[in-house]
Amino acid sequence: MNFDDASLSSLHTYxxxxxxxxxxxxxSIQKSKRKYCHISPERKNQLISLVLDKKLRIKDxxxxxxxxxxxxxxxxxxxxxxxxxxAGFKQLSDNSKVKLTVRxxxxxxxxxxxxxxxxxxxx
Numbered sequence: 001m002n003f004d005d006a007s008l009s010s011l012h013t014y015x016x017x018x019x020x021x022x023x024x025x026x027x028s029i030q031k032s033k034r035k036y037c038h039i040s041p042e043r044k045n046q047l048i049s050l051v052l053d054k055k056l057r058i059k060d061x062x063x064x065x066x067x068x069x070x071x072x073x074x075x076x077x078x079x080x081x082x083x084x085x086x087a088g089f090k091q092l093s094d095n096s097k098v099k100l101t102v103r104x105x106x107x108x109x110x111x112x113x114x115x116x117x118x119x120x121x122x123x
């Protein structure tokens with residue numbers, strides 16, 4: 001009898017349990033959970049400024065910020081691919097006349113500012 005005949009025979013086949021079956025399914029589920037840590041906005045901003053402003057490689061910036069390389073890549077990916085946050089509204093201290101001032105800020109620098117209602121009436 002050759003090897004193929006023995007594998008076809010039901011008397012000679014054995015069921016082998018895997019390690020997960022031997023340990024039980026609960027143990028493998030508990031072991032597979034990952035612990036995530038929160039990264040402060042200061043460290044994120046430091047990483048972003050090192051990569052975008054100082055033109056460092058992501059790997060070098062991650063070492064300086066004490067982050068994993070993959071974490072640094074994820075932070076920069078989300079920065080580049082997520083849309084910017086929606087506009088915020090701030091009530092001005094002058095309550096006598098209702099006005100809405102629209103300010104365009106890029107990286108904290110004021111780029112353009114105008115009164116919305118006068119701009120609307122001009123159009």
